[in-house]
Amino acid sequence: MSATVPGPQGSGAGAPALVISGLGKRYGGVQAVDEISLELGPNERIGVIGPNGAGKTTLFKMIAGDVAPTTGTVELFGNDVTRTGTARRARMGVGRTFQVSNLFRDMSVIDNVRVAARGGSSKARIFWWPQMPTDDVSQRAGEALESVGLIDRRDDQVSDLSHGEQRQLEIAMALASEPKLLLLDEPAAGLSAAERTTLRQLIEELPRTLPILLIEHDMTLALGLTDRVMCMENGRHVVTGTPDEVREHETVKEIYLGRRDKK
Amino acid sequence: MTRTRAISGGAIVALLAVAVALPYIGATSYVISLVSTILIAGMLASSLNFLIGDAGMASLGHGAIAAASAYGAGWASKQGLDPGTQVLIALGITLVVSFMYGILSMRTSGIYFLMVTLALGMVVYGLAFRWSQVTGGENGISGIKRPEFIGEWWTFYYFLVGAFVLTTALLAVVSRSPFGASLRGIRDSETRMRSLGYSVPAYRLGAFMISGTVAGFAGLLSVWLTHFVSPSTAGVHKSVLLIVMVILGGVGTVFGPLIGAAVVVLVENVLSNEVERWPTVLGLIFILVILFARAGIVGSFNKLIGRLKRRATSTPSPPAEAELVTPSGAPVSERNHTA
Numbered sequence A: 001m002s003a004t005v006p007g008p009q010g011s012g013a014g015a016p017a018l019v020i021s022g023l024g025k026r027y028g029g030v031q032a033v034d035e036i037s038l039e040l041g042p043n044e045r046i047g048v049i050g051p052n053g054a055g056k057t058t059l060f061k062m063i064a065g066d067v068a069p070t071t072g073t074v075e076l077f078g079n080d081v082t083r084t085g086t087a088r089r090a091r092m093g094v095g096r097t098f099q100v101s102n103l104f105r106d107m108s109v110i111d112n113v114r115v116a117a118r119g120g121s122s123k124a125r126i127f128w129w130p131q132m133p134t135d136d137v138s139q140r141a142g143e144a145l146e147s148v149g150l151i152d153r154r155d156d157q158v159s160d161l162s163h164g165e166q167r168q169l170e171i172a173m174a175l176a177s178e179p180k181l182l183l184l185d186e187p188a189a190g191l192s193a194a195e196r197t198t199l200r201q202l203i204e205e206l207p208r209t210l211p212i213l214l215i216e217h218d219m220t221l222a223l224g225l226t227d228r229v230m231c232m233e234n235g236r237h238v239v240t241g242t243p244d245e246v247r248e249h250e251t252v253k254e255i256y257l258g259r260r261d262k263k
Numbered sequence B: 001m002t003r004t005r006a007i008s009g010g011a012i013v014a015l016l017a018v019a020v021a022l023p024y025i026g027a028t029s030y031v032i033s034l035v036s037t038i039l040i041a042g043m044l045a046s047s048l049n050f051l052i053g054d055a056g057m058a059s060l061g062h063g064a065i066a067a068a069s070a071y072g073a074g075w076a077s078k079q080g081l082d083p084g085t086q087v088l089i090a091l092g093i094t095l096v097v098s099f100m101y102g103i104l105s106m107r108t109s110g111i112y113f114l115m116v117t118l119a120l121g122m123v124v125y126g127l128a129f130r131w132s133q134v135t136g137g138e139n140g141i142s143g144i145k146r147p148e149f150i151g152e153w154w155t156f157y158y159f160l161v162g163a164f165v166l167t168t169a170l171l172a173v174v175s176r177s178p179f180g181a182s183l184r185g186i187r188d189s190e191t192r193m194r195s196l197g198y199s200v201p202a203y204r205l206g207a208f209m210i211s212g213t214v215a216g217f218a219g220l221l222s223v224w225l226t227h228f229v230s231p232s233t234a235g236v237h238k239s240v241l242l243i244v245m246v247i248l249g250g251v252g253t254v255f256g257p258l259i260g261a262a263v264v265v266l267v268e269n270v271l272s273n274e275v276e277r278w279p280t281v282l283g284l285i286f287i288l289v290i291l292f293a294r295a296g297i298v299g300s301f302n303k304l305i306g307r308l309k310r311r312a313t314s315t316p317s318p319p320a321e322a323e324l325v326t327p328s329g330a331p332v333s334e335r336n337h338t339a
Ligand SMILES: Nc1ncnc2c1ncn2[C@@H]1O[C@H](COP(=O)(O)OP(=O)(O)O)[C@@H](O)[C@H]1O
Pocket: A027, A030, A031, A032, A050, A051, A052, A053, A054, A055, A056, A057, A058, A059
């Protein structure tokens, strides 16, 4: 159903980056995600919104490979990866950030990004030679830091970064791995208004050829940055459409403006 | 940076000079054998320090890897095999045992890793005890010969010093390599590493093979020093003492394991002549270090230097430069190799 709604950027420019069909996850008595289907075109940006506990992160984890679905399938770049592990999917080109910053706390900022830039490639297995401050990995890491505005802090320890800087580093690490599909899980969580603006610019300036799936609790941010939006509630699909369609949707209005938590 | 470098560089040169000079300044054979024991224990502790400090894997059965290698050399020597074969057998056993440890523990972490390595250590101990046709059972194997070219006490001593310097340098290189950085990534966040495309178990296995090889080499050297191996070398208490050495000296420091080994060996050998209950003394020292110098002896020393250095640079320098240093405090993490 949702798969038939073409994005403004248009499909047909090659195989979709991601196809999920009938994806579901049950935790004991809780149906965290219930029969979700979605197709992400090669140049498309889709937002996933919904209240806390809607199942957004669980959906993400099934796409990344951290959680095995109880029903449904996941396809990446035309390959069925439902039974493929996280590391393999990452090497296929999935880059992701975490809702709760997940960094190497006892390493410097630049080393965090270097490890990300090597990914699981053979470069990461070189044990007979020190890390080089000038090689292509360090260069790529530096560029990623530059793009998120963290280059001045490259030699600081991660534990000395502010919350906002840690969120930026999350993105730098995902970018340094040169993903072919970017999954962002609430990148704006806990950011100040000013930091949100910077983040918004950063995401806007990413190349249009990079497909993005953006989870965001904040509706304004999610709707402003994406071509299409899917809203979830209690694990179930509510609506998928253009930002305007979703903004005007009755149930979405109810969820975001009505009875429940507003922010 | 440069001053810390200079201090650790100076310390290395001084230590090396003392080690080289010992036979010339008339050290007794007792002192030489004590220093030799410290060097071997330090090498073994370094191999464990690499595993704990970089990969976050605290093996509770590391002593048994060295023991297995020692038994290999001992058995070969008793069969009258030449030293080359002796070394090959010790190396082969080391690789097989390390691989077993690595394969069985690579999917575990934390307390489960501890339990798996503990159990494997106990298997080695059990074999040493029960498989008496090969191991000599309770009596162990004695009269093990070392190769001709290091037959003299002083040639062997210098061989030990060289071997220690070499393995320490090798481990330091591995630790600073991309692979070392990958291991620290796994130590800090396994989930992140997986989502970056790293096959975490394979890296753990690699770390174990490197660490185990160094441990096995230390086991071979110990059998050449004492000409003897018995089940107690594979005992759990030996592995626990290794962890004590690493923590005493400072996890993740290059020379911490040596200092930790020196403290433990000296307390065990020198103090045991004076004091009946040397483990109590060691326990007291351990508690004091944990309470007052959590980063270990070398680690705390590095921290102190770092703090002094920062105070020295931040006061007189112009504000622009001071800002680079002060706002974060940029402390040198005790787990990042500094000395
Ligand atoms: N590991 C888990 N075990 C049990 N229940 C879980 C687990 N992870 C998530 N859940 C439950 O699944 C539902 C969806 O959670 P989540 O995907 O984190 O939602 P969101 O990211 O939209 O806030 C919640 O009810 C949550 O309690």
